[in-house]
Every structure is written in C-alpha cells, then in structure tokens.
Amino acid sequence: MDLESELREAMAEHTAEASAPASLAAAVRHRHRRRVARIRTTVGIAAVAVVAIAAVPSYRSMNAGPVSSSRTPTSTGAAAVPPGPEKPPASGPARPPHSTDGPGAGSSRQPTAPGTTPGRNGGPLPTAGGRPAPPAWVTYLPSGLSAAGPCRTERSGRETSTTCRWRGASGSVEVRVVRGMGLDGPESLATFPGVPKPTTVRGRRAVMSDRPDSGRQVAWLDRPGVGVLVVAGGAARDRLLQIAEGVRL
Amino acid sequence: MGRRNDESFTEFVVERGTALTRTAALLCGARQDAEDLLQAALEKAYRHWGRLDPETDPEPYVRRILVNLAISRSRRWKVLREIHMARPPDEPVASPVHAVELRGTLMDELRKLGPRQRAVLVLRFWEDLSEAETARVLGCSVGTVKSQASRGLARLRERLDTNMAPLGR
Known part of the structure; x- marks a missing residue:
C-alpha cells in the first residue's frame, strides 16, 4: 500500500465538495471593517479615559488656582x-x-x-x-x-x-x-x-x-x-x- | 511599479479561494472552522495587501498565514479543551464503517496528528510543495520538515494497521 498516494486520494476526496463561497472577498472586507471599527472604538475609549484621568487633576488645579491667588495677600x-x-x-x-x-x-x-x-x-x-x-x-x-x-x-x-x-x-x-x-x-x-x-x-x-x-x-x-x-x-x-x-x- | 489594489484582492480570492478553502479544511478538519480560518487569514493578508509586491504571487504569503493561524488556533483550542475537561476525553471507538473505508480512516487519523505535523503532510502531499518550500512556509528547517513528515506518515501507517487489522487488511 502506497500511503502517500492513498493520503493524496483521501485528501482530494475529503475536500472535493469544498469550495469558496462567492461572497468570500466581501466577507473578508466586512471582517476587516469590523476589526478597524473595533480598534478605533477601543482606542477612542482609551483616549477618552486618558484625557479624563489627566483632565480631572488639571481641572482641579485650574479651579483651585484663582482661589489661591485671590486669597494671596499683596502689598496692597x-x-x-x-x-x-x-x-x-x-x-x-x-x-x-x-x-x-x-x-x-x-x-x-x-x-x-x-x-x-x-x-x-x-x-x-x-x-x-x-x-x-x-x-x-x-x-x-x-x-x-x-x-x-x-x-x-x-x-x-x-x-x-x-x-x-x-x-x-x-x-x-x-x-x-x-x-x-x-x-x-x-x-x-x-x-x-x-x-x-x-x-x-x-x-x-x-x-x-x-x-x-x-x-x-x-x-x-x-x-x-x-x-x-x-x-x-x-x-x-x-x-x-x-x-x-x-x-x- | 504599481501597488496591489482592492480589485486585485477580489481577483485573487475568486481565483484561489476554493484551493485555499480546501487547504484550510485539511489543516483544521472541519468545514465551518475552515471558512472562518480562511477568512481570518485573508483578512490578515488584506491589511497589508497594498504593500505586497504586485509582481510576485501572493498565494505563498496567504498560505503561510493560513498555516500559522491553523497551528496557533489548534494549540489554543487544545489548551482550552484541557482546561474545560475535568477528565481526559474518551478515546473514540473506530466505527466499523470507518474501518472499512481506508481513506476515511486516513482522514480521521490525519486530524488526530499534531497541528504542525498535519500541516507538513498537507503542504507536502496536498499542496505538493517541496521540502524546501514547506520549510519556508512553516518557518523551520528542511530537516524538521523531513522528520515531521516521516513521523507523521509512520504514525498514520501505525494507526491504520491497528484499525485495519481486525478487518484482515
């Protein structure tokens, strides 16, 4: 028994009915768009989170800054x-x-x-x-x-x-x-x-x-x-x- | 020299889609998994499609992605199966119908091989790649391809003998 030949035959027989769907290219593009959208959403959320984390102390310091200066006594x-x-x-x-x-x-x-x-x-x-x-x-x-x-x-x-x-x-x-x-x-x-x-x-x-x-x-x-x-x-x-x-x- | 465009991607998929689907089916065993695997591989290729040399055939590149994805997915699923199953899965009992069908048994045994060994056999005997080409796709040495192919075939032969022995083959 020639195993290699049998294996080739078996593979051909197994995949004989397999064919690519007509919409394969469109499905790939759709998959790509979904991936890009997912990445953008993730990046957007991360950016918003970073901005929020950075903005809160800045906002507090900006908000508190004028108060401090208004309380600071000057010579007059x-x-x-x-x-x-x-x-x-x-x-x-x-x-x-x-x-x-x-x-x-x-x-x-x-x-x-x-x-x-x-x-x-x-x-x-x-x-x-x-x-x-x-x-x-x-x-x-x-x-x-x-x-x-x-x-x-x-x-x-x-x-x-x-x-x-x-x-x-x-x-x-x-x-x-x-x-x-x-x-x-x-x-x-x-x-x-x-x-x-x-x-x-x-x-x-x-x-x-x-x-x-x-x-x-x-x-x-x-x-x-x-x-x-x-x-x-x-x-x-x-x-x-x-x-x-x-x-x- | 121009760049590959969206249209050339569609042409490639229409032209080589079926062949790649068959390779994917052999690499992962199940038809549904094969379609998903191929879509994932093509999506990866699509990301960099514009940067591929228009003068060269993109199929080896796509095939390499396909094989690497199949191997990594197979490893991941193996890990998941080991996590989910409290005890080892029962060994499948060879059905008499399969036992008499040599090719069916061959395919069953091919699925039971490790992902890398299976990939070597698929590339060598389905894609008809040379040992050097197979080594290039898998990113390993020719010696590794030779040994993996030899061990894979030996294991198939051994299991085939075990399955076929009760039937006198």
Missing part, C-alpha cells in the same frame, strides 16, 4: 479687598490650593446642614434651606451647628477681618480671620482676660483663655500679617482646639 491686598459680605479671608501662599478643601489632619468636616457643600472660593454657598454652608477653609465644626448668617468682612484702618458665626444645639462658634500689617502676635487679635494659656495650633504659637461669657477663645498668627481668632461657647467650647486646627487658610 488689604486695601484692595472690596467690602462685601462673602469675601474669603486671606490665605497663605505657601499652602497648596487643595489644602483649603480637604479636612485637616485628624479632623472631619461636619457641615451644618446635610447636603451642603462648601464654596470652593472660601465663601459660603447657600444651601437648599437657604442657610450658608461653612466656607471651605473651615474644615471642622461640631455637629448641630448652623450658620448664623453669611460671613462678614469688615475693614478697619489697615486691617480687614472676616467673621463667620455658627449657632446651634451644641453651642456657638465664631471664627475671625484678621489681615493687617499691624499684627505682631496672637495677643493683638483679642482681649484675653486673666492669664492667657499658651498653646499651639498646627505648630504655631497660640494663646487660649476663658471668656467672661463662659466661652473660650484661642488666637494665633497663621503667618505674618494674618491672624485667626476662634471663639467657642456651650458644648462646642470643649472642641475649641479641634475647630482651630481645622481652620486651613
């Missing part, structure tokens, strides 16, 4: 601030822009009303109930507080101060940010009855004292020319330092 910054009820206080230029949005170390943001979001420019945004949310630079407040009104900015001589107040079941909180070249220490931000207790707020020298109205206050210079005074009353008094630590200018 204090005088240039127009009087307005919702102007954010000055912020340090060395601080990254996003630090004003994130909670401070160990602190947690507790908005005064559910569903409220802080304004990225530091000013309070009106909530659904018409109450302003805390500005972005106040990253911690005890629960049960709601804004007593929009933050107020006042100018007095060479100083500009922005004051925000919250009241509620857990007491009251007032945060005041003062900008001015005349600040030479935390003691210059308020009157401290009795003997003020030295402390620190995020590593900066601060003074704390009880007030005659049973409240407690702490003041510190966030940087030269920018001071912060936080006053807490009621149950919030025990959280005074936490609130102070949460002030991120």
Whole structure:
C-alpha cells in the first residue's frame, strides 16, 4: 500500500465538495471593517479615559488656582479687598490650593446642614434651606451647628477681618480671620482676660483663655500679617482646639 | 511599479479561494472552522495587501498565514479543551464503517496528528510543495520538515494497521 498516494486520494476526496463561497472577498472586507471599527472604538475609549484621568487633576488645579491667588495677600491686598459680605479671608501662599478643601489632619468636616457643600472660593454657598454652608477653609465644626448668617468682612484702618458665626444645639462658634500689617502676635487679635494659656495650633504659637461669657477663645498668627481668632461657647467650647486646627487658610 | 489594489484582492480570492478553502479544511478538519480560518487569514493578508509586491504571487504569503493561524488556533483550542475537561476525553471507538473505508480512516487519523505535523503532510502531499518550500512556509528547517513528515506518515501507517487489522487488511 502506497500511503502517500492513498493520503493524496483521501485528501482530494475529503475536500472535493469544498469550495469558496462567492461572497468570500466581501466577507473578508466586512471582517476587516469590523476589526478597524473595533480598534478605533477601543482606542477612542482609551483616549477618552486618558484625557479624563489627566483632565480631572488639571481641572482641579485650574479651579483651585484663582482661589489661591485671590486669597494671596499683596502689598496692597488689604486695601484692595472690596467690602462685601462673602469675601474669603486671606490665605497663605505657601499652602497648596487643595489644602483649603480637604479636612485637616485628624479632623472631619461636619457641615451644618446635610447636603451642603462648601464654596470652593472660601465663601459660603447657600444651601437648599437657604442657610450658608461653612466656607471651605473651615474644615471642622461640631455637629448641630448652623450658620448664623453669611460671613462678614469688615475693614478697619489697615486691617480687614472676616467673621463667620455658627449657632446651634451644641453651642456657638465664631471664627475671625484678621489681615493687617499691624499684627505682631496672637495677643493683638483679642482681649484675653486673666492669664492667657499658651498653646499651639498646627505648630504655631497660640494663646487660649476663658471668656467672661463662659466661652473660650484661642488666637494665633497663621503667618505674618494674618491672624485667626476662634471663639467657642456651650458644648462646642470643649472642641475649641479641634475647630482651630481645622481652620486651613 | 504599481501597488496591489482592492480589485486585485477580489481577483485573487475568486481565483484561489476554493484551493485555499480546501487547504484550510485539511489543516483544521472541519468545514465551518475552515471558512472562518480562511477568512481570518485573508483578512490578515488584506491589511497589508497594498504593500505586497504586485509582481510576485501572493498565494505563498496567504498560505503561510493560513498555516500559522491553523497551528496557533489548534494549540489554543487544545489548551482550552484541557482546561474545560475535568477528565481526559474518551478515546473514540473506530466505527466499523470507518474501518472499512481506508481513506476515511486516513482522514480521521490525519486530524488526530499534531497541528504542525498535519500541516507538513498537507503542504507536502496536498499542496505538493517541496521540502524546501514547506520549510519556508512553516518557518523551520528542511530537516524538521523531513522528520515531521516521516513521523507523521509512520504514525498514520501505525494507526491504520491497528484499525485495519481486525478487518484482515
């Protein structure tokens, strides 16, 4: 038996009825188009994903950039601030822009009303109930507080101060940010009855004292020319330092 | 010197489509698989059709794609079969009808060979390629083609003897 010949015969017999369909060339082209479309779709989706991944941080930095510069004091910054009820206080230029949005170390943001979001420019945004949310630079407040009104900015001589107040079941909180070249220490931000207790707020020298109205206050210079005074009353008094630590200018 | 165009691709497929379909059927065993295999091979060739030299025959190029695809698919399916099957598949029992039909048995045994060995036998005895041409298509040495063909034929002969022995052949 000649195996090779038999094999040839077997192959010929096996494939005798096989023939290419008339539409083979068209089917190949269709297959090619589908492949190209699939590749384009995949590349498109990948490109969109890459752009989205790249755009989110860019958008955040672009969005946060002007805020940072608007908070950066200039030599004439204090005088240039127009009087307005919702102007954010000055912020340090060395601080990254996003630090004003994130909670401070160990602190947690507790908005005064559910569903409220802080304004990225530091000013309070009106909530659904018409109450302003805390500005972005106040990253911690005890629960049960709601804004007593929009933050107020006042100018007095060479100083500009922005004051925000919250009241509620857990007491009251007032945060005041003062900008001015005349600040030479935390003691210059308020009157401290009795003997003020030295402390620190995020590593900066601060003074704390009880007030005659049973409240407690702490003041510190966030940087030269920018001071912060936080006053807490009621149950919030025990959280005074936490609130102070949460002030991120 | 011009470039190959869409029209020349259609002409090639019309002219050589049936021969390639038959080769594909022998390489992979099943008619449906053969059509899909050929379409995939032609699509690969179509991607680079414009760059092929119009003076040379594109069939060896397409055939090479076809053989390589058949071998790689066969290996992939073998792996998949091994993954899916908890126990080895039962050995097919040679039916008496097949046993008496030498050519049918030959084809059955050809399908059972490894993809590379099968490709060597198809190219050598169906396409009538020389050992050197077969080696070029498969991208291996002539010695490998010789040994693969020899082992493939020996295995076919051996299995054929086993299957045909009960029938006195």
